[in-house]
Amino acid sequence: MQVWIEYDSKRRQLNVTLHPIRVPKPKVPLLSLQKDLSPFLLEYMYVGFSSSTGTLTASHDILGWTFKMNGTAPVIDLSRLPKVPRFNQPWIQSPKGVLTISLTVSGVILLIVLSPGLWLFLKRKKLLEVLEDWEVQFGPHRFSFKDLHTATKGFKDTEILGKGGFGKVYKGTLPVSNVEIAVKMVSHDSRQGMREFIAEIAIGQLRHPNLVRLQGYCRHKGELYLVYDCMPKGNLDKFLYHQPMMSLEWSQRFKIIKDVASGLCYLHQQWVQVIIHRDIKPANILLDANMKTKLGDFGLAKLCDHGIDPQTSHVAGTLGYISPVKNRKKASTSSDVFSLGVVMLEIACGRKPILPRASQSEMVLTDWVLECWENGDIMQVLDDNIGQEYVEEQAELVLKLGLLCSHPVAAIRPNMFSVVKFLDSVAQLPDNLLNIVQAREVYPGLEISGETADSPESSSIAPLTFTESFVSHGR
Structure with a gap:
């Protein structure tokens, strides 16, 4: 059989046409739907196939397919298709045909050839795992x-x-x-x-x-x-602490931060479900051969639907990157934001979140950076290995945004969509950010917008606005 799935973006028309492989394509589609698919099409998307068989075991084989943007997919040469897989079981009748599918999305056409055989393995289970x-x-x-x-x-x-x-x-x-x-x-x-x-x-x-x-x-x-x-360059932890001869330049560090934020924003707000990573740290930030950053290790991750309070049953993660939780039993997307804030400071400062043998003022990274900011010299915390070739505005942005993201009060932390906008310089940090970072709780008159937004559009403004001043209480 042959199936065409075609979408005309101008007419907003989706058609599915089915016909035998040796018969010309019918003019009338089997299924037709008028729908604007643009809201569902993202910048990065993949075409794939899935099948299900209910209570019986079956085999579905794709023998060939083609795909085309803004045009018609090439017709498959049937003579070059592989044979339909068989299991040499006499009680199974051989399939009499194959299935061909074609998909069009905004001028995209995909042509696939499938075997329609329903393989029933009632005997010889040793052939299957x-x-x-x-x-x-x-x-x-x-x-x-x-x-x-x-x-x-x-x-x-x-x-x-x-x-x-x-x-x-x-x-x-x-x-x-x-x-x-x-x-x-x-x-x-x-x-x-x-x-x-x-x-x-x-x-x-x-x-x-x-x-x-x-x-x-x-x-x-x-x-x-x-x-x-394979990520041949290894993880970020190795570059920060175990390869002194290969220190990262500021441009590389800033790009790593932006890449991780982009990936985390996708997990929190751009996929069909909310995904809480729960273990953001340099050891789980990997680099490919071109130093492109990818977030990995989802073994502790949790999923939930958008619009539902995404709180897990217990706290997980690594000491130093776990956000303060009063009852120690819950974690949410804001917990990931906290971990990212710590990682941002770690990348900029070139040191671990906690140094047990350091002085009292430098033991905790977030406290040390905040103290230097309060003393009027936040730039002194930058890693010496960065050198003098760095963009001061970017470094200052990373340090201050890192403190905001790692705020002990979850309600004050921005969501990931806002973090990405800050890093892209699309949005500006609040003028009274130091007061915000110094706050130990949400005071009356403190308006927080965007933190629990269900969509990026609702987070288009800066996430924090203070309508009254208050005395600094420290972290």
């Missing part, structure tokens, strides 16, 4: 253990890229395709390890230029593996 419910719902590409074993040279210690709270990460190169990957071996000896594994797979469907892409997963003899795009 048992799929659990979560794999049916979320399952991306499933790698074979043999390929991962070959790619990582048998999971040798020499191939280890790093170690996390739930396992080791190995670098590797897939056989045949020669694609570089990173394989995370998740500890399976605890329920927490399995929860992290499933969370990463569920959120791994996200596609954004500043989020690490999950390629797939593997389960083998109780072991759990996650396969990601």
Whole structure:
């Protein structure tokens, strides 16, 4: 069979046409809908396919497809299509045809060839690996253990890229395709390890230029593996503290901050659900070969619907990056904003959030930066390795915005859409920002807008406005 999915952006018309593969395309579509799709089309989008079978196991095979922006997709050469996969089971009748699909979005056409066979595996279950419910719902590409074993040279210690709270990460190169990957071996000896594994797979469907892409997963003899795009430059923590000969310039640091903020804004406000990362820190900020920044490690992440109070059942994260929570049992998107604020200060200052052996005034990074600001010299906290080649306005913006984001009062922190606007110089920080940062609670007359906005449009103004002055109480 052949299916065309076409969208005309001028007419705002969506048509779906279905016909046998050897029959010309009908003039009348099977389904038709007049709908403006522009609100649903983002700057970065992916075309993909999904299928479901209900209570029975089945196989759906895409034999070919084409895609075209602003035009008609090329017709598929049927003679070059691969054969429909078969399992050599005599009780299964061979399929008599294939299915072709074509998709058009604002002048986009996609042509696909599928096998319509419903493969019923009532016998010989050894041909299939048992799929659990979560794999049916979320399952991306499933790698074979043999390929991962070959790619990582048998999971040798020499191939280890790093170690996390739930396992080791190995670098590797897939056989045949020669694609570089990173394989995370998740500890399976605890329920927490399995929860992290499933969370990463569920959120791994996200596609954004500043989020690490999950390629797939593997389960083998109780072991759990996650396969990601390789990030050859490693994590930000290594650049800040473990590579003194490769210090980051200010332009690189500022771009890293903007990239992380963009990725976090997508998680909080631009995806179909709200995602709380819950572990924003330099070790989870990765750099590719071109020093492009991507946020990774979603093992602690939580999802909820927009418009619902996104509070998790308990606090998670890393000491120094966890926001103050009175009852210590809840975390929300503002908790991620707090962590980002600490990371912003850490990138600019080149030091850890907490230094136990430092003096009382310098022990806590946020307190030290605020004290220097109060003394009229906030720029003295900048990392010496930055050198003199930096933009003073950008550095000052990062330090002050970092203090605002890491404010102990969640209601005073801006949302991520506002943070991105500040970093892009589209919005300006309030003139009385020092008073705002010094506040220990939300006072009567303090109007906060945008913090709980459901959409970016409602956050187009600066998030904080003070209508009365008050005495500084410190942090």
